[in-house]
Amino acid sequence: MRKAISIIIYGLLMAIVYLVYTGVFSLVEILLSIAIGLIIAYIFAGDIITDLSKLSLSRIYHAVAYLIKYFTVIEARAHWSVIKIILSRNTNPKPAIVRVPFKADNPYTIVFVANSITNTPGTVVVDMDENKKAYYVHWLTPISLNDDDAYRSISLEFEKHLTKVFE
Amino acid sequence: MRSKSFPVICLITTISIVLILAVLLNLSGLTTYGVNELTGLAKLFVLNIPDPTKPWSSHAFEIVTAILWDQRGFDTYFETSVLFLAIVASVALLSSYGRRHMPESTGDEYTTMIVKVITKLVVPIIAVVSASIAIHGHLTPGGGFQGGSVFVVAPVLILLAYGSRFLSSRGFNEVRLLAIRALSVTLIFVVGLVPVLYFLTHGTAYLFQNTYKPDSAFTYPYLIPTPIGMILTAGSIMIYNILEFFAVAAGFTLAILLLTREFERGGKK
Numbered sequence: 001m002r003k004a005i006s007i008i009i010y011g012l013l014m015a016i017v018y019l020v021y022t023g024v025f026s027l028v029e030i031l032l033s034i035a036i037g038l039i040i041a042y043i044f045a046g047d048i049i050t051d052l053s054k055l056s057l058s059r060i061y062h063a064v065a066y067l068i069k070y071f072t073v074i075e076a077r078a079h080w081s082v083i084k085i086i087l088s089r090n091t092n093p094k095p096a097i098v099r100v101p102f103k104a105d106n107p108y109t110i111v112f113v114a115n116s117i118t119n120t121p122g123t124v125v126v127d128m129d130e131n132k133k134a135y136y137v138h139w140l141t142p143i144s145l146n147d148d149d150a151y152r153s154i155s156l157e158f159e160k161h162l163t164k165v166f167e
Numbered sequence: 168m169r170s171k172s173f174p175v176i177c178l179i180t181t182i183s184i185v186l187i188l189a190v191l192l193n194l195s196g197l198t199t200y201g202v203n204e205l206t207g208l209a210k211l212f213v214l215n216i217p218d219p220t221k222p223w224s225s226h227a228f229e230i231v232t233a234i235l236w237d238q239r240g241f242d243t244y245f246e247t248s249v250l251f252l253a254i255v256a257s258v259a260l261l262s263s264y265g266r267r268h269m270p271e272s273t274g275d276e277y278t279t280m281i282v283k284v285i286t287k288l289v290v291p292i293i294a295v296v297s298a299s300i301a302i303h304g305h306l307t308p309g310g311g312f313q314g315g316s317v318f319v320v321a322p323v324l325i326l327l328a329y330g331s332r333f334l335s336s337r338g339f340n341e342v343r344l345l346a347i348r349a350l351s352v353t354l355i356f357v358v359g360l361v362p363v364l365y366f367l368t369h370g371t372a373y374l375f376q377n378t379y380k381p382d383s384a385f386t387y388p389y390l391i392p393t394p395i396g397m398i399l400t401a402g403s404i405m406i407y408n409i410l411e412f413f414a415v416a417a418g419f420t421l422a423i424l425l426l427t428r429e430f431e432r433g434g435k436k
Contacts, residue, residue: 010291018295022303027395036298043337044291111284128279 006049011041059165066161070116074157078120085122085141096142097126098150100135104159109166116158123154212238222381226389227305227401235310236407240375243407244355247414251352254418258345261425278328286328293321301412305401311408315415322420326427334424344421351414358406361387377402 015037019025022033085093100117104110114125114135122140129136134147135155143153205213215223216233225233235243301314325334362372365385372385379386387402400406 014291014295017292018299021296022299028393028398031395032302036295040291040294040298044287044294047287048291107280107284111281114281115285125281128281130280 002052003046006052007038007041007045009052009055010045010049011038013037014040054166062161062164066165069161070158074116075120078122082121082140093141095138095140096145097136097138098142098145098154099147100137100150100154101147102133102135102151102155102159104163104167106166109159109162112162112166113155113158116162117155224378225401225404226378226399227404229305229307229310231308232304232310232404232408233401236404237375237377237402240359240377240403240407244359244375247352247355247411250418251348251414254345254348254422257422257425258341261429282328286324290321290324293324294318297321297412297416301408302405304408305404306399311411312415314408314412315419318412318416319419319423323423326423331424331428331431334420339420339424341421341424344417344424347417348414348421351410351417355407355410355414358403358410377404 011034015030015033018033018036019029022029102110102113104113110128110130114128117123117135117137118125124138125135126138127136128134137150137154139150139154143149212230212234215221216225216230216237217228218224219226225237227233227237297314297318299314300309300317301311304310304314322334322339359375362376362385363374366372369385371383373380373383376383376385377387378389387400387406389400389402391398391400
């Protein structure tokens with residue numbers, strides 16, 4: 001039963017992807033998209049939806065709120081700090097690779113925090129260790145090489161928001 | 168040794184190459200084109216294939232796909248067969264020896280969680296898009312081969328992120344893939360043979376014929392009325408595209424699966 005619901009939800013999501021890619025919204029096309037979405041979901045939904053009981057409106061709200069904040073405020077701040085370095089006459093900002101620990105357990109949280117770090121200019125996740133629970137981040141303007149300081153200034157904000165979405 | 172005049176020489180060379188190419192393109196007429204300047208054969212195709220009032224129409228908007236499956240469908244069938252033989256040859260080469268004690272990889276040793284999760288999210292989207300490309304092959308650029316090739320990106324990503332065991336555990340084993348491949352190619356030929364049955368019982372029809380011709384009444388249904396609206400299938404072109412999609416997707420997935428297994432064994436017997 002639970003599997004059937006997750007297949008239907010994921011199938012409808014895939015149907016939307018199909019419709020947006022195709023660009024035609026006739027009734028025939030919508031029925032076709034649902035059929036194809038359900039076939040795809042039958043194969044993949046079990047791997048992608050790990051816990052259906054976590055699905056709730058508040059999580060979706062947090063996800064949308066995080067996306068809006070990320071692509072406006074956080075990205076703008078990170079871009080501005082890199083623009084300052086580019087325009088300054090300091091040709092060696094002394095970058096470093098620091099270890100940033102994470103506390104999350106869910107793979108989706110861990111991956112999306114890592115991608116959030118990489119997508120903001122100035123920080124790139126170059127590797128991660130799942131057993132030691134740490135990212136290795138190349139940091140253009142390191143404030144501190146200490147693990148906790150790095151955690152606080154790089155990933156605390158991402159992890160705080162994404163924990164509400166995925167954990 | 169790089170002299171001081173080196174950048175100047177580079178600049179002059181670049182500018183002169185650009186100028187020469189521009190003059191050549193302009194003189195050869197490649198920069199301007201229009202329907203009026205089409206050559207004879209192209210004009211024949213462009214004016215006849217998409218126009219349902221013409222006797223030689225294929226009732227398909229995508230002319231390239233229509234030419235591939237209608238005007239030269241027999242040729243395309245043998246192209247598909249050549250690909251099929253190549254896949255059969257690679258199966259014969261790769262799966263014949265040392266399959267028993269092969270530890271199949273789970274991919275843990277060469278990817279991180281980031282690669283795995285993102286692959287998991289992207290793969291279904293690739294599959295959906297490839298299905299759209301194949302199904303609309305007679306309406307928009309694309310078709311069965313193109314859709315199948317796009318689909319194969321998904322198994323490649325899975326094989327790189329998770330290793331070959333994941334694909335096998337999801338039912339993509341080599342026996343089944345080869346069966347899908349063989350069945351699709353056979354069905355393409357059967358669809359092409361149907362006009363011949365018509366020829367034997369009723370009257371004139373041609374091998375791999377799609378819609379009616381001036382001297383032949385045989386036609387696949389190209390515009391199907393349903394309660395929810397008209398469906399334009401362009402005759403057999405849509406059937407061919409869907410079958411070719413499965414044929415190409417299964418065939419390439421099989422070849423890549425076998426190659427990845429060989430790679431994971433690292434040349435050990």
